[in-house]
Amino acid sequence: MRMLGRLLAVGAGAAAARYALRQVRTSPAGPALERTNFRGRTVTLAAGPALAAGASGAAALGATSAAAGAAALVAGVGSGAVGLYDDVVGARPEQKAAKGFTGHLAALREGRVTAGLVKIVGVGAAGLGAAALLAVDPRVAAHRRRQRQGAFGRGVDVLLGAGVVAGTANLLNLLDLRPGRALKSGLLLGTPLTGGPHGGIAAGAVGAAAGLLPEDLDEQVMLGDSGANAFGALLGVALAARTGPLGRAGVLAVLAGLTAASEKVSFTQVIQRTPGLRELDSLGRRAD
Known part of the structure; x- marks a missing residue:
């Protein structure tokens, strides 16, 4: 029965994401979401909100409790919404000067609140809300241990969970630089x-991602911050739900290390120089 439920979540995610993509592309807002990709082709950011909506709904459907389902909705919809804000507002000329976390902080010191900073704060808030909801779910791995902790220990555990959700969202966003890369990376992590008991959350997100992968590889669409943040946040919820404090701390350390590395090293260059990664990255992609 569990396997059937996971397959239903995968199918629901794929169907919902593809339906949402058609609706967003043909809506009055559709033309405003058109962008030029790294090769100069016109693509649409409609895949971002489509993935956020489809993956969040299917992940909530696949959750084993109301609290876990609410956590998926908060993380996916919240991260997707602030990501879409950054996709739209961040494209304005005056917003493009601030790059990376340090760039957004520098702008804040000058008295400017960038769209990127709004996204960072929003994703963090979505992660905190999702982690707080997981904290009251008795089916979550760390719940019984939290019951034996004091208020401080429980608070630290929630913060670790929030960091996992926000950090995974950010990682997928950092990888969204070439067609299909973020979706492939998320599928490798999410599958x-x-x-396990919380696999339905990941199954819904994986299904939605798989449903949009062909259009992403064919350079018809791009995820943008909306889709990449939402997909990553949902995978972060699935990770946080199955780990205790030590596991969350370990995952968060890896995510923090990769994020710090991205400020110094180009992931694209690393992938291009690494056999195996290079071929996987280009697999299924539209020819030049």
């Missing part, structure tokens, strides 16, 4: 997470 093993479809097992």
